[in-house]
Amino acid sequence: xxxxxxxxxxxxxxxxxxxxxxxxxxxxxxxxxxxxxxxxxxxxxxxxxxxxxxxxxxxxxxxxxxxxxxxxxxxxxxxxxxxxxxxxxxxxxxxxxxxxxxxxxxxxxxxxxxxxxxxxxxxxxxxxxxxxxxxxxxxxxxxxxxxxxxxxxxxxxxxxxxxxxxxxxxxxxxxxxxxxxxxxxxxxxxxxxxxxxxxxxxxxxxxxxxxxxxxxxxxxxxxxxxxxxxxxxxxxxxxxxxxxxxxxxxxxxxxxxxxxxxxxxxxxxxxxxxxxxxxxxxxxxxxxxxxxxxxxxxxxxxxxxxxxxxxxxxxxxxxxxxxxxxxxxxxxxxxxxxxxxxxxxxxxxxxxxxxxxxxxxxxxxxxxxxxxxxxxxxxxxxxxxxxxxxxxxxx
Amino acid sequence: xxxxxxxxxxxxxxxxxxxxxxxxxxxxxxxxxxxxxxxxxxxxxxxxxxxxxxxxxxxxxxxxxxxxxxxxxxxxxxxxxxxxxxxxxxxxxxxxxxxxxxxxxxxxxxxxxxxxxxxxxxxxxxxxxxxxxxxxxxxxxxxxxxxxxxxxxxxxxxxxxxxxxxxxxxxxxxxxxxxxxxxxxxxxxxxxxxxxxxxxxxxxxxxxxxxxxxxxxxxxxxxxxxxxxxxxxxxxxxxxxxxxxxxxxxxxxxxxxxxxxxxxxxxxxxxxxxxxxxxxxxxxxxxxxxxxxxxxxxxxxxxxxxxxxxxxxxxxxxxxxxxxxxxxxxxxxxxxxxxxxxxxxxxxxxxxxxxxx
Numbered sequence: 001x002x003x004x005x006x007x008x009x010x011x012x013x014x015x016x017x018x019x020x021x022x023x024x025x026x027x028x029x030x031x032x033x034x035x036x037x038x039x040x041x042x043x044x045x046x047x048x049x050x051x052x053x054x055x056x057x058x059x060x061x062x063x064x065x066x067x068x069x070x071x072x073x074x075x076x077x078x079x080x081x082x083x084x085x086x087x088x089x090x091x092x093x094x095x096x097x098x099x100x101x102x103x104x105x106x107x108x109x110x111x112x113x114x115x116x117x118x119x120x121x122x123x124x125x126x127x128x129x130x131x132x133x134x135x136x137x138x139x140x141x142x143x144x145x146x147x148x149x150x151x152x153x154x155x156x157x158x159x160x161x162x163x164x165x166x167x168x169x170x171x172x173x174x175x176x177x178x179x180x181x182x183x184x185x186x187x188x189x190x191x192x193x194x195x196x197x198x199x200x201x202x203x204x205x206x207x208x209x210x211x212x213x214x215x216x217x218x219x220x221x222x223x224x225x226x227x228x229x230x231x232x233x234x235x236x237x238x239x240x241x242x243x244x245x246x247x248x249x250x251x252x253x254x255x256x257x258x259x260x261x262x263x264x265x266x267x268x269x270x271x272x273x274x275x276x277x278x279x280x281x282x283x284x285x286x287x288x289x290x291x292x293x294x295x296x297x298x299x300x301x302x303x304x305x306x307x308x309x310x311x312x313x314x315x316x317x318x319x320x321x322x323x324x325x326x327x328x329x330x331x332x333x334x335x336x337x338x339x340x341x342x343x344x345x346x347x348x349x350x351x352x353x354x355x356x357x358x359x360x361x362x363x364x365x366x367x368x369x370x371x372x373x374x375x376x377x378x379x380x381x382x383x384x385x386x387x388x389x390x391x392x393x394x395x
Numbered sequence: 396x397x398x399x400x401x402x403x404x405x406x407x408x409x410x411x412x413x414x415x416x417x418x419x420x421x422x423x424x425x426x427x428x429x430x431x432x433x434x435x436x437x438x439x440x441x442x443x444x445x446x447x448x449x450x451x452x453x454x455x456x457x458x459x460x461x462x463x464x465x466x467x468x469x470x471x472x473x474x475x476x477x478x479x480x481x482x483x484x485x486x487x488x489x490x491x492x493x494x495x496x497x498x499x500x501x502x503x504x505x506x507x508x509x510x511x512x513x514x515x516x517x518x519x520x521x522x523x524x525x526x527x528x529x530x531x532x533x534x535x536x537x538x539x540x541x542x543x544x545x546x547x548x549x550x551x552x553x554x555x556x557x558x559x560x561x562x563x564x565x566x567x568x569x570x571x572x573x574x575x576x577x578x579x580x581x582x583x584x585x586x587x588x589x590x591x592x593x594x595x596x597x598x599x600x601x602x603x604x605x606x607x608x609x610x611x612x613x614x615x616x617x618x619x620x621x622x623x624x625x626x627x628x629x630x631x632x633x634x635x636x637x638x639x640x641x642x643x644x645x646x647x648x649x650x651x652x653x654x655x656x657x658x659x660x661x662x663x664x665x666x667x668x669x670x671x672x673x674x675x676x677x678x679x680x681x682x683x684x685x686x687x688x689x690x691x692x693x694x695x696x697x698x699x700x701x702x703x704x705x706x707x708x709x710x711x712x713x714x715x716x717x718x719x720x721x722x723x724x725x726x727x728x729x730x731x732x733x734x735x736x737x738x739x740x741x742x743x744x745x746x747x748x749x750x751x752x
Binding site: 049053056057111113159163166167169170172173174176177178179180181184185187188192304307308311344346347348349350352353354356357360361363364 | 454469473509513517518519520522523524526527528529530531533534535537538539541542543659660663664666667713715716718719722723725726729730731
């Protein structure tokens with residue numbers, strides 16, 4: 001009898017009996033129940049927000065069916081056609097990388113709000129090197145551009161990790177400051193060294209052969225393949241290597257990790273650097289696969305989305321894929337929704353925050369709905385991010 | 396201990412005044428702009444002080460300010476047709492402005508009540524709770540901004556700055572200090588008042604003692620009969636009101652319109668100011684002035700180009716460096732100071748009552 005483990009899920013490959021199927025169904029439900037309930041409740045809150053916000057606009061009649069119409073067009077836009085599905089995959093790709101980045105940091109007890117800045121720096125690295133190697137063969141140009149993005153993102157992730165290790169400066173504040181700095185770096189690079197002469201507004205050259213090839217439909221680029229490789233890598237790193245064990249131990253209890261002979265500070269710097277590299281790849285996937293050039297106003301919502309993805313996916317690489325597909329679908333469907341119902345696409349951010357709210361309020365939800373407690377490996381309701389100058393780090 | 400805390404803020408303020416004085420020497424008439432830039436940061440820092448002194452970390456200050464800025468703008472716009480916009484008092488205050496300011500503060504308090512519930516009652520991870528507030532605030536404000544953008548509403552107007560007597564501001568050497576602190580609108584003036592009052596209250600009153608006890612050792616505080624949960628709730632909600640004032644400042648005293656993500660990290664810089672100011676209101680105000688002066692330098696270089704060799708050097712630096720300067724200074728100061736700055740002992744730790752009888 002072989003056993004297949006998929007994170008906290010366990011499947012036995014024996015003759016399926018009614019009892020074993022019921023057990024498997026119950027195990028699956030106990031893991032997906034909270035995310036599903038959170039999503040459903042968020043849709044209810046979104047309904048109220050959409051209806052109530054119509055009151056703020058003078059002279060608009062209240063339409064109780066408008067939110068349902070909006071959800072229908074959102075779902076249809078994301079999954080209703082081949083092009084829609086491809087668009088969903090394309091907008092999920094950077095979220096997989098970003099979600100992995102935040103999830104990896106969570107595992108080490110670090111909160112990487114800096115995925116935004118690391119994404120931007122990664123995109124900048126990709127376009128900088130991508131333009132330089134645009135006439136080289138694609139087999140050379142693409143890996144080099146991806147590597148540049150990883151290095152740039154890793155550097156931007158290293159800084160907060162290093163500062164936390166040496167001085168205890170909390171990564172939440174430093175990464176956010178670096179996010180804003182990243183916008184200035186991009187504005188400077190695009191209007192300065194990378195500017196294409198002869199254009200009206202600052203814009204870079206296109207990346208040429210360094211661009212990711214289109215595999216699916218008109219827009220489905222190869223980034224999704226790289227993203228799935230990254231998922232496998234992070235899973236392997238976290239659950240099959242000594243380093244991964246150290247990362248999880250430092251996240252669970254830095255003091256215990258130190259007594260066991262691990263070096264929490266080194267692990268923190270390493271984890272933030274790896275997280276930065278992953279977020280950098282996220283930027284590269286958008287730049288090399290979608291825009292293929294950069295303007296001075298290059299921006300993204302990947303930073304906050306990634307946090308939502310990681311929390312929804314319970315900081316597990318496989319969970320991240322599902323979280324990224326959900327928010328990718330919302331992002332791509334929201335554009336269609338705006339086109340047909342004139343409801344601003346930012347309603348997705350509201351839904352996202354509401355989903356997170358219900359996930360964080362999980363203990364209350366469990367009590368109200370009488371759900372059994374799943375022993376998650378992360379212990380999501382525990383304080384997983386330590387406050388300023390955590391003694392475990394600075395001592 | 397409390398005297399030490401008070402004394403500590405003096406060197407910080409002293410250094411800041413040295414620096415600001417130097418900047419003012421190079422760029423005349425920059426001083427009021429420094430305090431104006433510092434106002435939202437300092438309000439955020441006050442909110443942080445109130446929350447963290449009682450043991451609750453509030454990363455959601457940024458979001459509270461953003462929503463308050465939106466409410467201050469749009470509630471004013473909605474109230475103008477109903478109440479008229481004739482200034483009735485000093486500072487150009489009119490009825491819709493009072494409504495808008497009260498609405499902003501009330502909304503700020505409601506949002507921080509959500510944070511308080513998640514972090515005190517649910518005992519959720521406080522940093523994630525704050526992040527949710529930030530995500531929701533950015534989402535809701537940009538959603539509503541898109542929704543009402545077609546109406547191109549104007550807010551209820553701006554508060555008018557007080558004009559200090561020129562006899563004071565023209566004094567040699569110290570005149571700029573009067574200009575800096577007195578040529579300000581009511582929200583900024585109230586900041587100075589609030590900072591001093593809270594400095595005294597925090598270290599000299601029963602409320603302050605209870606707040607600090609709850610933040611340092613909640614179990615001991617509970618033992619002597621202090622209701623830990625209630626103290627924390629009260630401080631977090633009160634702090635939300637202060638952060639909302641900082642947000643309302645942006646749309647009611649600074650610019651009369653709302654822009655996408657217009658807080659631009661001020662809430663987080665405020666948290667850094669709180670740390671640098673060692674969790675004391677006056678220290679936080681001093682640190683906010685320091686951060687704001689770096690921003691004001693960048694602005695003023697654009698407005699009054701320096702002459703001579705200094706001008707040549709400054710013009711050689713790309714403008715984006717000055718845009719990023721407040722953020723970079725925040726990182727550097729945080730990394731340099733935080734190791735030696737000790738937060739309240741129970742900061743960020745949910746409190747669980749011993750098993751109820």
